[in-house]
Amino acid sequence: MYVTRKADYAIRCVLYMTKNTWRVTSVDEISNAMYVPKSFLAKILQRLMKAGIVSSTRGIKGGFQLAKDPKDINLLEVIEAIQGVSAANICAIDSRLCRLSGRCTVHPIWVKIREKVEKELKKENFEKLAKKSRI
């Protein structure tokens, strides 16, 4: 499980929107507030759209807003919206990717770690995060 810059930006972005729930925020605004390159952020928001996490309004005065209640959005979901499923070791995602799997002693350990990490990430919803947030 490695969190890319893209997913990290996505998290900041959802966090910002959580603090401005029900208000339409533009890419430009989020970009400036969260120190994320604008055109890169636009791509990220498109992915969050496809995942149903945000919704968009086009045209002047348009922008993005959360499509769900912040308490129903967790970290894992945002990360996976951006980079797909991931794990410490590819074999923990798809055992076919490892020619030793099935016979491999280490395999169950990767699976266990993946489960633990995903559990932690699922526990963290954005309502909770925003309460603690100072940015």
Place this chain on the structure above:
Amino acid sequence: MYVTRKADYAIRCVLYMTKNTWRVTSVDEISNAMYVPKSFLAKILQRLMKAGIVSSTRGIKGGFQLAKDPKDINLLEVIEAIQGVSAANICAIDSRLCRLSGRCTVHPIWVKIREKVEKELKKENFEKLAKKSRI
């Protein structure tokens, strides 16, 4: 925390050597047994050398053997010997790498996850792994 092929091969390699403790094994032998490209494995073994996990004997009939008791070698140590320290998010390794850290709500979560993963990996020593192993 992402485990590269290199670290994955290193683990297989240490596992093989654990099952042949006190015997000198050549790169060629391990390479064939563990399905790892020979010249790549040679590089990996050099790293394990520097980390003090294996020792080498040069010349004909030379090769590698574990430099420590398998029960004193854990997964984390082998992974870090190959790829250095890692975490789900770079900010969990060095908070200076994140311009929001200190103010970032998500930062403590990455740190917690890193700690949990490292704890799991430290628990797994090679004596234990070899007992379960069928390869």
Place this chain on the structure above:
DNA sequence: TTTAAACAGGACTATTTTAGTCTTGTTTTA
């Protein structure tokens, strides 16, 4: 009705990392 602000989406690019290979040299034992 036109203009400008904003999203949509595809193509493109530079940099870094990953996963190796290759070559030349040194050691050691039979």
Place this chain on the structure above:
DNA sequence: TAAAACAAGACTAAAATAGTCCTGTTTAAA
């Protein structure tokens, strides 16, 4: 002294990461 084995650095191809850019389309407001 030849061959088998490690040592170490240079090299390379492919993939992933981190963006940028450009050409559209939409829509509120002047």
